[in-house]
């Protein structure tokens with residue numbers, strides 16, 4: 001990494017370890033934005049129907065490649081959607097395919113398109129054992145869904161009731177605690193063994209629940225896990241900017257058409273792929289930790305997954321630009337993070 005008196009920053013090409021590309025007509029937008037400077041991305045499987053088999057992952061992989069801009073070297077890393085019925089054989093097939101890098105746990109009903117998710121992890125013992133054996137990481141949406149648990153407490157309770165027992169039962173299983181949002185999760189990951197890591201989104205670093213609820217309700221800041229109070233935000237910033245190898249970049253960029261967010265019962269998800277690395281750069285700069293951005297964005301994730309680090313680089317410069325109010329998105333429109341406002345870093349060369 002190089003920094004100089006001119007406000008530019010060159011880092012090894014980053015990867016996105018948690019991304020929703022959606023499918024079909026949406027891919028033109030989403031693949032374009034991410035492929036602009038990310039080398040690879042872990043592609044979430046919560047389509048309708050979900051990507052539950054290696055065969056489905058292979059077909060989805062081809063659709064993504066078909067949407068790639070010419071000359072792009074972007075590589076999608078596929079995942080399977082864990083269900084109560086995922087077999088050990090399916091895990092072996094996934095591993096042997098060479099294109100599947102993780103298996104995603106959505107507690108049933110926890111988030112967008114999670115109805116087919118897991119009702120009880122004990123139903124997944126065979127799959128989890130196979131994953132542990134072949135070194136296939138489990139990626140978790142870490143929230144309980146019990147109706148009596150407050151939405152702001154669901155991550156913390158997930159750690160106590162689900163994640164801790166899971167790690168005791170499968171001590172060799174690689175686990176990525178996705179899109180962590182609380183100080184509790186930071187502490188848990190720090191205290192766990194080396195096979196446990198976490199992704200952190202740009203929105204949980206840049207926003208807290210006041211940004212969603214003060215001065216009017218802002219549906220474009222609604223995501224899951226829901227934004228938390230500022231003390232949690234500060235704990236996430238400390239973790240991300242620490243350089244610690246357990247924490248890495250995962251945008252959770254999750255597009256929803258404008259009319260499905262600006263409505264009486266809006267969808268959860270924030271779109272950040274149009275400006276992800278620039279948004280992270282703002283966070284790191286705000287705490288004087290730009291020198292730690294490369295580890296978070298370009299090294300820690302690849303090292304955890306056991307994949308080679310990218311060899312080429314991208315350069316950012318400190319230059320303000322205005323984000324469009326919306327982008328065309330399939331038959332509709334998409335309101336991105338910071339819509340109509342300015343971002344203070346820009347990728348200038350890749």
Ligand SMILES: NC(=O)N[C@@H](CC(=O)O)C(=O)O
Nearest residue numbers: 020111112223224254268269
């Ligand atoms: N994060 C979100 O708010 N939404 C994601 C699902 C998820 O990652 O939980 C989506 O697919 O829309």
Ligand SMILES: [Zn+2]
Nearest residue numbers: 111141224225
């Ligand atoms: Zn999730």
Ligand SMILES: [Zn+2]
Nearest residue numbers: 020044252254
């Ligand atoms: Zn997600």
